[in-house]
Amino acid sequence: MMQPLRNLALEAATVGTTASVLGWDQETRMPERSAAWRGRQLAWLSGRTHELRTSAAWSEAIDEALQGELTPRERATVVEMKRRLERARRIPTELVEREAELTSQSKHAWAGAREDNDFPRFAPMLEQLLELAREKAERWGYDDEPYDALLETYERGASTVAIASLFDKLGPSLREIASAAVERSASRPFTLPPGPYPVAAQQAFNREVAEAFGFDFSAGRIDATTHPFCTTLGPADVRLTTRYDQADFTSSLFAVMHEAGHGLYEQGLNEDDFGTPAGEAASLGIHESQSRLWENHVGRSRTFWQAWLPRARAHFPCLGDVDLDTFMRHVLRSDFSLIRVEADEATYDLHILLRFDLERRLLRGELSVSEVPEAWNAAVQAAFDITPPDDRRGCLQDIHWAMGGFGYFPTYTLGNLNASQLFAAACREDSVRLAVEEASYRPLLEWLKTHVHEAGATLSPPRIIRDATGTEPDAEAHLQHLRERYLG
Amino acid sequence: MMQPLRNLALEAATVGTTASVLGWDQETRMPERSAAWRGRQLAWLSGRTHELRTSAAWSEAIDEALQGELTPRERATVVEMKRRLERARRIPTELVEREAELTSQSKHAWAGAREDNDFPRFAPMLEQLLELAREKAERWGYDDEPYDALLETYERGASTVAIASLFDKLGPSLREIASAAVERSASRPFTLPPGPYPVAAQQAFNREVAEAFGFDFSAGRIDATTHPFCTTLGPADVRLTTRYDQADFTSSLFAVMHEAGHGLYEQGLNEDDFGTPAGEAASLGIHESQSRLWENHVGRSRTFWQAWLPRARAHFPCLGDVDLDTFMRHVLRSDFSLIRVEADEATYDLHILLRFDLERRLLRGELSVSEVPEAWNAAVQAAFDITPPDDRRGCLQDIHWAMGGFGYFPTYTLGNLNASQLFAAACREDSVRLAVEEASYRPLLEWLKTHVHEAGATLSPPRIIRDATGTEPDAEAHLQHLRERYLG
Numbered sequence: 001m002m003q004p005l006r007n008l009a010l011e012a013a014t015v016g017t018t019a020s021v022l023g024w025d026q027e028t029r030m031p032e033r034s035a036a037w038r039g040r041q042l043a044w045l046s047g048r049t050h051e052l053r054t055s056a057a058w059s060e061a062i063d064e065a066l067q068g069e070l071t072p073r074e075r076a077t078v079v080e081m082k083r084r085l086e087r088a089r090r091i092p093t094e095l096v097e098r099e100a101e102l103t104s105q106s107k108h109a110w111a112g113a114r115e116d117n118d119f120p121r122f123a124p125m126l127e128q129l130l131e132l133a134r135e136k137a138e139r140w141g142y143d144d145e146p147y148d149a150l151l152e153t154y155e156r157g158a159s160t161v162a163i164a165s166l167f168d169k170l171g172p173s174l175r176e177i178a179s180a181a182v183e184r185s186a187s188r189p190f191t192l193p194p195g196p197y198p199v200a201a202q203q204a205f206n207r208e209v210a211e212a213f214g215f216d217f218s219a220g221r222i223d224a225t226t227h228p229f230c231t232t233l234g235p236a237d238v239r240l241t242t243r244y245d246q247a248d249f250t251s252s253l254f255a256v257m258h259e260a261g262h263g264l265y266e267q268g269l270n271e272d273d274f275g276t277p278a279g280e281a282a283s284l285g286i287h288e289s290q291s292r293l294w295e296n297h298v299g300r301s302r303t304f305w306q307a308w309l310p311r312a313r314a315h316f317p318c319l320g321d322v323d324l325d326t327f328m329r330h331v332l333r334s335d336f337s338l339i340r341v342e343a344d345e346a347t348y349d350l351h352i353l354l355r356f357d358l359e360r361r362l363l364r365g366e367l368s369v370s371e372v373p374e375a376w377n378a379a380v381q382a383a384f385d386i387t388p389p390d391d392r393r394g395c396l397q398d399i400h401w402a403m404g405g406f407g408y409f410p411t412y413t414l415g416n417l418n419a420s421q422l423f424a425a426a427c428r429e430d431s432v433r434l435a436v437e438e439a440s441y442r443p444l445l446e447w448l449k450t451h452v453h454e455a456g457a458t459l460s461p462p463r464i465i466r467d468a469t470g471t472e473p474d475a476e477a478h479l480q481h482l483r484e485r486y487l488g
Numbered sequence: 489m490m491q492p493l494r495n496l497a498l499e500a501a502t503v504g505t506t507a508s509v510l511g512w513d514q515e516t517r518m519p520e521r522s523a524a525w526r527g528r529q530l531a532w533l534s535g536r537t538h539e540l541r542t543s544a545a546w547s548e549a550i551d552e553a554l555q556g557e558l559t560p561r562e563r564a565t566v567v568e569m570k571r572r573l574e575r576a577r578r579i580p581t582e583l584v585e586r587e588a589e590l591t592s593q594s595k596h597a598w599a600g601a602r603e604d605n606d607f608p609r610f611a612p613m614l615e616q617l618l619e620l621a622r623e624k625a626e627r628w629g630y631d632d633e634p635y636d637a638l639l640e641t642y643e644r645g646a647s648t649v650a651i652a653s654l655f656d657k658l659g660p661s662l663r664e665i666a667s668a669a670v671e672r673s674a675s676r677p678f679t680l681p682p683g684p685y686p687v688a689a690q691q692a693f694n695r696e697v698a699e700a701f702g703f704d705f706s707a708g709r710i711d712a713t714t715h716p717f718c719t720t721l722g723p724a725d726v727r728l729t730t731r732y733d734q735a736d737f738t739s740s741l742f743a744v745m746h747e748a749g750h751g752l753y754e755q756g757l758n759e760d761d762f763g764t765p766a767g768e769a770a771s772l773g774i775h776e777s778q779s780r781l782w783e784n785h786v787g788r789s790r791t792f793w794q795a796w797l798p799r800a801r802a803h804f805p806c807l808g809d810v811d812l813d814t815f816m817r818h819v820l821r822s823d824f825s826l827i828r829v830e831a832d833e834a835t836y837d838l839h840i841l842l843r844f845d846l847e848r849r850l851l852r853g854e855l856s857v858s859e860v861p862e863a864w865n866a867a868v869q870a871a872f873d874i875t876p877p878d879d880r881r882g883c884l885q886d887i888h889w890a891m892g893g894f895g896y897f898p899t900y901t902l903g904n905l906n907a908s909q910l911f912a913a914a915c916r917e918d919s920v921r922l923a924v925e926e927a928s929y930r931p932l933l934e935w936l937k938t939h940v941h942e943a944g945a946t947l948s949p950p951r952i953i954r955d956a957t958g959t960e961p962d963a964e965a966h967l968q969h970l971r972e973r974y975l976g
Contacts, residue, residue: 014532017525022509030725033707037505037722044502048536219521234525237518 002068005061012052013275019045020233028223043100050096054088076458080277090139099132103404110402117392119373126369126401130362133406147363150407154284157460163410167353170475174349181334181346181486190329197249197316205315206256213294214445215260216267228255230262235274238263249316254295261294262287268453277457286461288415289422296345297423300331307439336384338393346486349416354379355409418465420478425469490556493549500540501763507533508721516711531588538584542577561766564946568765578627587620591892598890605880607861614857614889618850621894635851638895642772645948651898655841658963662837669822669834669974678817685737685804693803694744701782702933703748704755716743718750723762726751737804742783749782750775756941765945774949776903777910784833785911788819795927824872826881834974837904842867843897906953908966913957
């Protein structure tokens with residue numbers, strides 16, 4: 001790739017990762033009274049980033065690069081940069097700043113409304129957020145419906161109709177599996193010894209596991225937050241967070257496994273391509289495949305705990321002499337939860353299906369904001385046979401809409417489907433499977449690097465899945481995985 | 489003040505505090521492999537800050553403001569902004585970026601040279617740093633010698649000749665006091681019970697003390713670093729750091745008192761003036777007066793420990809039943825240390841006097857870089873009657889020159905002198921003195937806010953001292969304080 005374009009991309013990444021440092025600090029360290037000033041800092045940075053990424057210099061450097069000699073990987077990188085430039089240029093800086101201000105306010109309003117269980121207070125803000133989302137969709141353009149344009153932000157090339165059709169087929173099987181898993185879990189309850197499991201011991205154990213997965217702590221770290229996340233502050237700076245429950249060490253552990261999955265992807269991207277699509281994740285659906293793979297396919301497996309239960313006992317004497325089979329009932333317990341972020345593997349996707357349906361109807365104008373609580377509760381009742389007692393545990397639980405993130409939710413389930421396809425494909429290689437069975441993860445990580453990480457965003461998400469697994473993206477592997485694990 | 493100027497100042501402060509967030513993270517959290525990228529982020533931010541602060545828009549807004557109606561405080565603010573603008577405009581952006589790159593490299597080179605006790609390896613870098621300092625001094629201009637121009641960066645209006653004359657007078661008295669203090673301390677040794685003093689208990693105790701001084705934790709926090717510091721990340725975000733020694737809880741405590749003194753100043757500045765000279769510290773010599781006042785005048789006093797020793801015992805049972813008089817021998821112990829940052833109150837300023845003399849001679853060309861180790865060791869021998877066994881504990885110990893900070897050192901002693909004058913003046917008010925004697929600090933903090941903090945940088949440092957104490961800045965109060973405490 002030509003040097004001018006590379007330099008521009010590095011400058012934009014410099015500014016973008018500066019915002020990430022501020023965002024990380026905001027979630028983990030910032031004193032409460034500093035929120036307004038931090039909003040100002042982040043707004044300034046997003047303005048500068050948008051200016052850089054839509055500049056004439058950027059556009060000229062792209063066109064110049066496309067006229068030169070390029071390797072296929074370089075060409076794919078520049079073509080993707082051009083797609084992003086054209087998309088970004090449809091949004092004026094004024095709108096970017098307006099959105100930054102609105103979402104800064106609405107996140108605050110949402111947090112207050114959730115705490116007070118007061119949906120009507122949040123409703124006018126949600127109207128504005130929807131209006132803004134529609135405005136962006138119109139500016140970006142779409143084939144079938146506005147939701148397509150929003151989805152594109154998170155999952156390049158995905159279509160609303162295709163996801164709806166996939167989810168429609170998935171729904172009945174998921175409900176069947178979930179019901180059986182919940183029933184089986186209830187029939188053989190197991191209560192973890194009550195602890196306390198000291199935070200320091202959890203930290204030590206989590207770190208050992210993350211290192212065993214291959215996470216590089218010389219280029220990353222783990223901190224504590226209310227909601228776990230993973231963020232990249234530079235080519236050698238990937239931060240994970242988790243939250244600690246002194247009554248259950250697996251709570252922080254599975255969060256670390258999940259975020260380490262994201263972090264391993266970020267660390268597996270080509271460092272020399274940092275700041276360009278070749279050094280960036282392909283999509284949220286691919287990103288989530290990595291977190292789910294390490295959390296669920298590796299971390300909730302019997303072979304993992306065969307090796308790690310004895311080490312857990314060494315860290316947590318209060319765990320006592322619980323045997324592997326009994327402990328696995330804790331790892332694989334299933335229940336219909338009202339809260340998505342607390343949902344288990346067998347029931348999780350049902351939460352996503354209902355959110356996708358609701359936000360799509362909102363964007364199509366088939367559902368009004370005031371009807372959301374009732375529609376939400378009806379959908380939960382239909383899926384789980386329970387009704388949320390309040391909106392806090394219903395339609396106010398997630399931050400996504402308050403951030404303007406319409407179109408984000410379906411990528412969670414795409415991630416689950418991708419994870420199952422990728423893990424099955426990786427395990428078809430003997431060297432990977434045999435190592436995994438012995439709780440050795442280097443060959444698996446190498447496989448993922450080769451088949452997923454190294455492409456960055458130079459390939460489309462479906463192309464990555466197809467090349468890595470030999471099949472089109474679909475739900476079969478995921479349903480098979482869930483059936484084997486929860487009905488087998 | 490006129491709104492356009494205020495908006496420009498806020499934008500520059502937004503970018504400047506963004507760099508502070510990155511600097512704080514670098515010192516406290518950043519994974520080791522991320523140093524190069526962080527350097528790139530900080531260089532970009534310093535380039536943008538310099539551009540903003542030297543822009544035509546800034547210059548026009550200042551001139552426009554000066555033609556309007558202004559209160560005296562507003563006029564002083566704008567005049568100071570004009571002074572800074574003119575000073576900044578003498579340095580081209582190219583030099584700012586060159587300096588950012590050089591100091592980024594030299595800090596790294598210095599750290600390695602110090603670790604390996606290898607001054608010759610650092611020497612070429614020191615030559616370049618001196619050359620750059622001379623270049624900046626020439627561009628800024630000066631009356632008597634280049635050192636004046638560098639000093640101005642840290643202590644507006646100070647003159648090298650005046651400081652040299654002050655330090656010359658101070659030297660003999662300081663040496664006399666220090667020798668007596670060291671002798672007395674040696675004659676009645678006391679060893680603190682060995683602990684361990686757990687870090688969690690130290691954190692709780694330190695926080696109680698900082699809160700008692702008046703530090704607002706809703707707009708600040710304390711973290712751990714190798715070298716304690718205080719930094720401001722926004723109008724309501726002041727971060728302190730300390731380091732923990734499990735064998736001596738007073739080590740982290742006195743560092744917290746010191747940094748909280750800086751932090752109380754930052755929190756005491758007018759929040760509405762943030763980003764303008766009216767909301768910024770007057771100078772380093774005034775800043776250091778606040779840290780020394782709380783650390784030494786308050787924190788090392790018998791009245792403080794009368795109230796707080798029982799609370800220390802509650803936090804640290806291993807402290808045993810040591811009585812107040814015995815414990816005060818630990819608080820006021822004195823020794824000729826080779827290391828400035830470990831030096832006690834009675835010997836500290838002697839470290840500064842020798843550094844000022846050396847760096848002044850370096851700038852005048854009277855001392856060459858290769859002669860530094862020998863000159864350093866001779867000065868230490870003359871002052872303390874000991875000779876550093878190596879350069880690591882000699883001329884390589886401080887980071888200041890590696891940061892290009894020639895002219896910084898004397899502000900430490902100016903701070904000590906200011907602290908003694910200010911504390912004596914504050915205690916001439918009965919309400920302050922009586923409260924301090926009962927370990928109640930709100931009236932003292934209010935006095936400092938009124939007499940020091942509120943002026944920001946709208947008054948010169950000597951004017952602040954004169955207005956607050958009724959006398960010109962001088963060394964009398966400090967010598968008297970040291971004599972009473974260490975010879976009394």
